[in-house]
Amino acid sequence: SQKIEQNSEALNIQEGKTATLTCNYTNYSPAYLQWYRQDPGRGPVFLLLIRENEKEKRKERLKVTFDTTLKQSLFHITASQPADSATYLCALGGAGGFKTIFGAGTRLFVKA
Amino acid sequence: NAGVTQTPKFRILKIGQSMTLQCTQDMNHNYMYWYRQDPGMGLKLIYYSVGAGITDKGEVPNGYNVSRSTTEDFPLRLELAAPSQTSVYFCASTPPGTRLYNEQFFGPGTRLTVL
Numbered sequence: 493s494q495k496i497e498q499n500s501e502a503l504n505i506q507e508g509k510t511a512t513l514t515c516n517y518t519n520y521s522p523a524y525l526q527w528y529r530q531d532p533g534r535g536p537v538f539l540l541l542i543r544e545n546e547k548e549k550r551k552e553r554l555k556v557t558f559d560t561t562l563k564q565s566l567f568h569i570t571a572s573q574p575a576d577s578a579t580y581l582c583a584l585g586g587a588g589g590f591k592t593i594f595g596a597g598t599r600l601f602v603k604a
Numbered sequence: 605n606a607g608v609t610q611t612p613k614f615r616i617l618k619i620g621q622s623m624t625l626q627c628t629q630d631m632n633h634n635y636m637y638w639y640r641q642d643p644g645m646g647l648k649l650i651y652y653s654v655g656a657g658i659t660d661k662g663e664v665p666n667g668y669n670v671s672r673s674t675t676e677d678f679p680l681r682l683e684l685a686a687p688s689q690t691s692v693y694f695c696a697s698t699p700p701g702t703r704l705y706n707e708q709f710f711g712p713g714t715r716l717t718v719l
Contacts, residue, residue, distance in 0.1 A: 524705045535710030594646035
């Protein structure tokens with residue numbers, strides 16, 4: 493069955509460093525991959541989308557890579573700040589489909 | 605725009621009771637979804653709708669029902685609550701322009717406990 497894996501252990505980094513989160517998937521050939529941010533007690537917020545034919549996408553301090561051969565996406569936050577502390581969810585799906593599959597998320601803590 | 609709103613924020617039910625979780629969006633989005641989120645697990649799709657009058661099952665529909673009489677509202681009904689339905693429920697919608705890649709706007713969630 494289709495499976496998404498994100499590191500269940502929290503990631504702790506120092507302010508100013510680059511945070512790198514990993515998303516691996518199996519038994520799937522997605523048309524797109526998304527990253528969402530979720531703060532405690534709130535709903536996820538869409539951050540970035542990368543399509544299957546794209547290798548990299550950037551948005552301000554965020555960078556996403558997508559390797560369909562390795563079946564992996566990396567999510568980078570450069571110059572991290574304590575306000576970046578949250579859970580980050582990876583999601584993927586087929587183009588035009590209605591069923592996006594979500595990973596369980598990785599908790600990020602950025603220390604001042 | 606208020607975006608996607610959900611009520612109630614919290615609810616405790618007894619086994620066998622029924623309730624409706626409300627979801628409303630004021631962005632004129634055709635596509636709407638209901639998910640549940642359990643600790644340590646990814647969001648699981650319960651039901652979705654592509655427009656008023658059209659609904660379909662997701663990955664975990666058992667024990668739930670939905671209706672979509674208007675574009676704005678997409679209520680989720682629990683008929684006979686069971687402890688396994690203890691979860692956080694999120695409603696989401698997708699703008700028409702991002703439909704191909706399913707960018708979703710989420711509500712704040714409803715935390716439901718069944719005892």
